[in-house]
């Protein structure tokens with residue numbers, strides 16, 4: 001609309017009388033169109049402002065009506081302003097380019113002559129009755145109005161320009177404000193971080209103060225109390241004051257920080273107001289667009305503009321305020337940085353002060369010692385972290401094992417309940433079955449052998465044959481026979497033939513746990529239906545009266561040694577129901593006539609001879625065992641001998657199982673010694689066979705057994721893991737790791753018949769978990785026997801039964817004696833040592849306490865006395881450095897003596913601390929400690945004493961719980977059985993292939 005508006009500005013030549021031919025109106029229109037187009041040129045507001053300034057007032061003939069009549073300037077003069085050519089094209093004079101403003105105003109300018117011609121023509125053509133003067137005055141009025149309108153329009157345009165430029169400025173300010181807002185945010189964040197740092201700094205200062213006061217006290221201890229006036233004290237006081245000032249500063253800083261957050265809020269309010277302004281500004285723009293349609297709206301627009309400018313002014317004011325406030329935080333931050341610098345300086349000066357105040361070497365050393373201690377502590381912390389981690393792993397492993405055992409036990413109990421239900425089946429049922437089998441035999445439907453096996457099953461009231469009979473009732477005769485015959489296939493192998501070759505067997509030839517394992521495991525396997533035999537050396541020092549039906553066989557077995565054959569006398573007899581063979585070598589060295597089991601200079605020869613003779617016995621007897629199980633280094637030779645010599649001779653029915661009960665003893669010897677028993681040194685002294693991992697001119701029987709056996713075991717899962725590490729493996733960890741597929745840890749059990757307080761004939765009064773009275777009587781009996789004070793029944797009795805060797809933590813056992821006394825208990829030790837200096841040390845302690853009413857040391861091996869001690873004691877300590885399995889903790893628990901143990905090896909798998917929340921309550925059975933030092937042991941002992949004294953009822957429950965735990969060989973024997981069976985099955989599968 002506005003673009004089409006056209007204003008005619010009449011020049012001074014309007015009064016000119018010289019008539020001119022009137023150009024047709026049509027010729028005028030193009031010029032008008034041109035001026036319209038020109039108006040649309042897109043000039044920037046800046047340019048427009050400049051143009052407006054340059055346009056002289058004379059070019060705006062607003063008072064033309066008055067001036068034009070008096071001013072008779074020439075036509076040329078008039079037309080020089082703006083002209084329209086005769087062809088209708090507007091021309092711009094070169095000498096006054098500023099007249100461009102007319103284009104801005106959509107002005108088409110006519111010369112006065114043209115105007116009067118136009119008028120005269122119009123008048124003439126239309127035969128107008130209107131007088132010329134009236135017309136002229138009308139035109140003048142119209143011109144006047146047009147000019148006024150133009151004036152208003154120019155003004156409006158100016159205003160518009162102003163608003164636009166203000167808008168731009170406003171936008172720039174808004175941008176500025178936003179940037180500053182972001183800056184403030186960042187500063188506030190930094191300030192918050194700094195606040196945290198300040199708090200940290202405060203704590204460090206506090207620590208520093210403490211350390212200073214500690215050092216002062218140390219100095220006081222060594223050099224007397226420091227003078228208050230001493231420079232150190234003065235400086236310390238100064239430092240304290242400065243620290244206080246610093247604290248004040250920090251508080252002020254905190255307040256200022258709070259101010260900052262207020263400012264932040266204020267700024268965010270401003271932000272909101274700003275966006276509101278933006279919105280109103282947009283609204284204004286919209287209104288302005290409308291205003292262009294109607295110039296009359298310009299006034300209101302101006303008002304709004306004014307309001308806007310007021311608001312902008314307000315905004316500016318607010319912004320200035322905000323900026324002022326924002327300037328504060330930067331000041332605060334500056335202050336804070338200064339403060340921080342001060343703190344740093346302070347710390348540095350304190351360190352310096354420390355250095356300078358304690359120049360003496362002693363304090364320097366003290367610092368070093370402190371640092372060393374810190375290092376040691378850190379190292380220990382790391383170690384204990386590692387240990388905790390491995391303990392967790394071990395514990396998880398034992399839990400897995402426990403679940404496995406539980407499943408097995410469940411299966412077994414199911415089997416037993418099934419068996420007991422079979423017992424109730426009427427005899428008629430079994431008789432009927434027997435008749436059916438006999439009938440099939442007579443009818444020649446089954447062989448006599450099958451009939452024998454089936455009859456055997458009936459006799460044993462076997463569940464399988466019972467089930468088969470029930471399942472076959474609906475079948476025809478032929479199908480029935482087939483079903484029953486199927487049963488005989490699996491019956492054709494009635495258990496395994498297992499032979500243990502060992503250097504010990506409880507109770508006749510026992511030094512330690514090995515003896516217990518051989519008899520305990522042997523008996524358990526026998527109970528499981530396997531044929532178990534044992535081969536032992538015939539020691540002169542054995543407990544012969546514990547062997548039933550010992551007799552020499554009328555046979556001589558010759559075996560090879562040192563290039564010749566030696567005769568061996570063979571004895572047999574039973575020990576606790578197990579068939580045992582004894583080998584008595586007729587060798588001039590009288591290998592087993594030494595009055596002791598081990599510790600002879602020629603042990604390597606003694607036991608390599610025995611290993612070879614044992615295999616020779618089996619070979620010559622024509623036995624075809626499924627498993628030959630050898631134990632420890634003494635019989636480890638069996639494995640390479642079997643595969644290198646006997647398998648080649650056709651004696652190859654067996655799989656070899658080797659159990660290492662303690663990797664500390666490996667029987668390492670010069671390689672040449674291996675030749676004595678017939679082994680090929682050259683062939684075996686190789687890194688992948690028997691060569692010792694650390695001495696290449698030596699052979700290692702344990703390594704040989706690991707390499708040559710089909711199954712390798714050790715005596716607890718935790719120990720199995722420990723020996724796979726550098727620290728625990730005693731040089732064999734790599735060998736064990738490479739044999740990991742055949743290497744397992746099976747926790748030993750105990751012989752629950754031999755160790756049973758309710759049947760034990762060695763103890764004064766038998767007792768059980770349900771009746772603990774007998775335990776108190778045994779305690780009393782032992783006190784009397786050992787002449788210990790019996791005055792206080794509830795005085796706890798601590799016991800220890802052990803070989804006194806470094807492995808058992810002898811220094812901690814010694815500590816436990818004194819700690820027990822300090823804690824108000826009594827202590828009994830039963831043990832002896834093969835290590836001379838340890839034996840001597842304990843002898844002197846024993847002498848010291850010879851007639852003490854609370855301590856007794858019995859430095860001997862005494863099986864009978866050990867039973868009485870287990871029964872009498874309340875607590876049992878085992879502070880071992882390492883412990884492959886340990887049996888004493890299990891025996892102690894069976895007798896109601898609560899174990900206090902170090903968590904290592906088998907102790908870790910069988911004793912769970914009463915305070916260990918990670919273990920279910922029903923398995924918590926003792927007191928444990930990890931760190932192998934006096935502090936660790938003391939701590940566990942103190943907890944045990946507190947528990948005993950403070951909660952006698954809970955203690956009794958703990959005792960009862962311990963006594964009811966199942967440490968029998970049952971589950972361990974099942975694990976061995978599985979290992980054997982799997983190995984045998986693999987061997988058979990390989991033979992078939």
Ligand SMILES: Nc1ncnc2c1ncn2[C@@H]1O[C@H](COP(=O)(O)OP(=O)(O)O)[C@@H](O)[C@H]1O
Nearest residue numbers: 512513802803831860861862863866886887888
């Ligand atoms: N001096 C001793 N008198 C009687 N029995 C002992 C003596 N020392 C140890 N024992 C018995 O020896 C066995 C020790 O087995 P264990 O705990 O596995 O330790 P290790 O086999 O390392 O000696 C237990 O049956 C314990 O009662």
